[in-house]
Amino acid sequence: MPAESKGTAIMTSQIESPPTAVAEVLSPRHLRSCLSRFVTGVTVVSYTHDDEPRGATVNSFTAVSLDPPLVLVSLARSARAAGHVGHGPFAINVLRADQIDVAMQFAGRPRAGARVRWQHDGEAPCLADTIATFQCHPWRIYDGGDHVLVVGEVVTADHRPGEPLLFTGGSFAMTGLPLHDAPRMVARDDPSANPWLAHACRLHDAASA
Numbered sequence: 217m218p219a220e221s222k223g224t225a226i227m228t229s230q231i232e233s234p235p236t237a238v239a240e241v242l243s244p245r246h247l248r249s250c251l252s253r254f255v256t257g258v259t260v261v262s263y264t265h266d267d268e269p270r271g272a273t274v275n276s277f278t279a280v281s282l283d284p285p286l287v288l289v290s291l292a293r294s295a296r297a298a299g300h301v302g303h304g305p306f307a308i309n310v311l312r313a314d315q316i317d318v319a320m321q322f323a324g325r326p327r328a329g330a331r332v333r334w335q336h337d338g339e340a341p342c343l344a345d346t347i348a349t350f351q352c353h354p355w356r357i358y359d360g361g362d363h364v365l366v367v368g369e370v371v372t373a374d375h376r377p378g379e380p381l382l383f384t385g386g387s388f389a390m391t392g393l394p395l396h397d398a399p400r401m402v403a404r405d406d407p408s409a410n411p412w413l414a415h416a417c418r419l420h421d422a423a424s425a
Contacts (some may be wrong), residue, residue, distance in 0.1 A: 255384040259334040260322045261289050261297060263306040269334050269341035272297035273323040275383045277308060285370040286355060290363045296334075302354045305339035310348035313379040313390040318343065338372065341356050347378040 262271040276290035287308060291298040311319055317330040333344035338351040352368030359365070382389040 248271045252385050254388070255382055257291070258319050258381045258383050258388070259344055260311065260312045260318065260346075261291070261301055261306055262309060262343060263297070263304065264341060266299050269336075270297070270300070271309075271322040271343070272301070273319050273321075277306055280367060284355075285373075287350060287352065288344050288365060288367045289358055290365055292363055294362075298364045302357045302364070302368075304354065305371075306352050306354075306366075306368060307338060307340040307342040308350040308352065308368070309343040309346040310375075311343075311381040312345060312347050314379045315346070315381055316388050319381060319388070322377055346376070347380055348375040349373070 256275040257277070259274050259277045260271045261274050262269060264270070272291065272295055274289050274291065278288050280286035280288050289301070289308065291301060317327050318332060320327055321330050321332055324414050335342050338349075339353075340351060342349045342351070350368075351371050351372040352370055354366070355369040356367040357364060357365070379391055382391065
């Protein structure tokens with residue numbers, strides 16, 4: 217009987233105390249590192265405060281809708297811009313690849329000698345020499361945890377030639393060569409081919425002779 221009692225006690229203990237899995241905690245630092253693998257453009261959200269043009273560098277920018285025309289920017293609650301953008305007209309300026317100084321200026325890390333050129337031809341001040349500009353009216357503001365999500369209705373939009381400034385892995389970057397879905401086959405004398413193709417073919421033929 218003592219042996220049976222002991223066996224019953226062991227079985228009961230196994231049922232009442234199943235193994236407990238240890239839950240993994242997702243740290244903000246690890247999440248930020250994972251998110252940094254997603255390549256984004258770099259924008260400056262500009263607005264007027266105390267009759268002066270102001271701006272904030274933002275890479276969390278996305279299109280929302282074409283009808284009505286809506287875009288969204290995500291602003292950290294700790295940023296001063298979070299208390300102003302969305303309460304009046306604002307502009308979204310898409311930076312050109314050589315405008316790192318502008319990006320740093322509005323990220324709170326100005327570089328010596330950096331110059332900012334403003335334009336005042338819209339309801340909100342905008343930056344000169346960017347590759348795209350969206351003039352917006354506030355549409356909705358949403359809670360985004362430690363960020364504020366500002367949706368703007370696009371009133372006017374314009375774009376210009378140039379390569380965009382990119383941000384990935386915590387660093388600025390720029391676009392490289394365009395990729396194609398499949399290799400492009402062209403004849404060496406095809407007028408649409410790159411100018412250097414025929415010359416490269418002649419060099420290859422000469423080396424193979």
